Amino acid sequence: MSNPHPLPHADRTPRTILVVEDEILIRMLISDELRDAGFEVIEAASADDALGVLASGHPIDLVFTDVRMPGSIDGAELASRIKKNHAEMQVILTSGHLPAHEALSIAPFIAKPYSIAKAIALIDATLGSISDLGLSA
Amino acid sequence: MTSSKSCILVVDADILVRHALAEYLRDCGYRVIEAVNADEAMAVLMEPTVTPHVVLADVTDPEIFDGFGLARWIRANRTGVEVILVGSIRKAAAEAAELCEEGPHLSKPYEPAVVVDRIKKLLAAAARAQ
Secondary structure, three states: OOOOOOOOOOOOOEEEEEEOOHHHHHHHHHHHHHOOOOOOOEEEOOOOHHHHHHHHOOOOOOOEEOOOOOOOOHHHHHHHHHHHOOOEEEEEEEEOOOHHHHHHOOOOOOOOOOOOHHHHHHHHHHOOOOOOOOOOO | OHHHHHHEEEEOHHHHHHHHHHHHHHOOOOOOEEEOHHHHHHHHHHOOOOOOOOEEOOOOOOOOHHHHHHHHHHHOOOOOEEEEOOOHHHHHHHHHHHHOOOOOOOOOOOHHHHHHHHHHHHHHHHHOOO
């Protein structure tokens, strides 16, 4: 498969992104594109599943999470817990609705529907590999 | 890709099991789509832009996921899609290894026992943390 979004530093160890999204077709699309861009991707369908991955100790560099999802907690609460318990881990929030101000203060936000290229650029910038894209959360 | 079986839909409610199986199959050269339950699997199978050739579905916990019901739905609505139902992690890894031997890379990236060991370690770590 061709790679439409090649990473500028493709020779480095792949970064691992935990994608948390309850809409299967959106999760499939963004995950496929991230893999094509050189990331390792773990797919979670809920914040509860994401907590299971974090508890397993699997190394995660960044969590890209929807805000509104069914389950015991939503994406904003997941981001809050990650910031509290995994300070080294980066988080990006996404939603079709603007989250509460508190959530926006926790992590960068990209509104749905998002372009795949912009989402990947924001992920890369948040991971610190690209500092001059001019993107802001 | 050289094989006609280039896309596999892995259906398993347990994220740690599903991810390990999916990564193994990706290492074999397949495109892998991951679904949590029958509803997600059917959404993928009704999507015209994707064509899974094989569905590898867990049936270990019918209260969470009705793999047999999904198999019946696929036979009625998506003829030509092969369905493999598995009842244990070891069986799932063995079936994945068989798929690898007829897959795009025509070889297993590592032994299925490694997949099983990895899944068990992740599950044990998650259980300890709870």
